[in-house]
Amino acid sequence: MNFVEYYNPQEIIKITEHRPNPLPDLPWVSTQRWEDVLFLHWPVSPDLLTPHLPQSLQLDLYDGTAWIGMVFFQVKGMRPRLLPAVPFISSYLQLNVRTYVTYKGRSGVYFFRLTVDSILACFLAKTWYSLPFMMAEIKMDSQGDDIHMVSKRKIGKFEERMSCSYTPEASVFHTQMNTLDHWLFERYCSWNMRQGTLLRIDIHHTKWNLQKAAAVIRSNTVTDFLTAKISQNNPIVHYSSAKQALFWPPVKERRF
Template identity: 45%
Template sequence: MKRRWIMTQEWRDVLFLHWPISAEDLREHIPSELKIDLYDNKAWIGFVFFQVKGNRPRLAPPFPGLSSYLELNVRTYVSYKGKSGVFFFSLDADNPVIVKLATLGNFLPYRQANIQLQKRNNIFSISSKVSNANSITETLITSFEPMPEIIEGTLLEQWLTERYCLWTKINNDLYRVDIWHAPWKLQNVKGDIVENSMAPIIKVDYQKNIPIAHYSKRKKVRTYLPIKEK
């Protein structure tokens, strides 16, 4: 990508959880300009959890208190004029300053959350809780163990994870944010979801199904200036 990146960070201990869902159950919650991406005629909802480390702007060192935090985002997969990417329903972080900065101008749906991550031997435990404007608590509690082997991802697994831009709509304008990182090195995981009440805007019980789950140890990411779509 020829444009200069403006922000970089490292994502560590990344957990992907994915469930198939009907496109009709998502349509009203996604800007009309965006086309819902389908795989085998199914839309997908994805949770991505990770630790952010080394968050900093271009040509600047990490700022104390802003360089490290935990994040859990809920997303689906969309396209615009043939380009595929993601649309976020929510992005939850445990750093209040990051949330305040990221929500300036209502650019992205970041929310302040109580997120905890524990690791014992090779087992990770995640707890994330956030109360939305309607006083509904959204919770994810899960534990998992990554399998040691790096897998060669199937076409579906690549389709779900190899996404390099996001869209957001501000007032009547659609913006795209491009990111760059090397292809994912994925590992299968085994584990349990103790509680999942995320994304209550989705009225179907997608949680009753076992998700497709993957882990990745770390990924260096670069973010570019937003582009207003035409």
């Protein structure tokens, strides 16, 4: 099995056999590389997530169960198409909280939280992609194979905090059809609402090169908006060393 990681957009755009949907007709507009990616996934009751979704989106379930994911990574080399990466803007840390949804038969992602540690990256992401990015204080430190991260964001008197360490433990693999891993990872678009309009953002990358991993979560209040302490349960943990992704501009699905 080929576990080569591709970084050249001209090569990546040609590899499409793993996608559940065709590539968009329009050209991609930006690219970025994700490094030291941590995935944490918890099974949750659909009743916990549905109230937090736009009514137009259908919560996607695996064997009747909803899943919430937390993804942490370092962004590097973010740049628009045909332009070079700009220092102080192109690299930053990011922490996302998401779940899995469908719209008119297409599967994708809905983000509850999108936090970064760069004011400029936050502004540009909001401007380019119309996604609700927010600022947070995020730190990352590597010691051998062990990676440590801390994210803090003040919301009034409340501090939204995530602190954990993670380590890849197994060999690299690709997800297989009809498995939970495949269901969680093979998604190539996200939706969000902006001023009453449902927007879809398409992305493309090669199939994830994943490893099973171990994580020690020291604190997690980022998912407390669900009113259930899901972090008390052990998550499924995955790691990926790197992934180059291509992004398309938001398209309007429907106005409400």
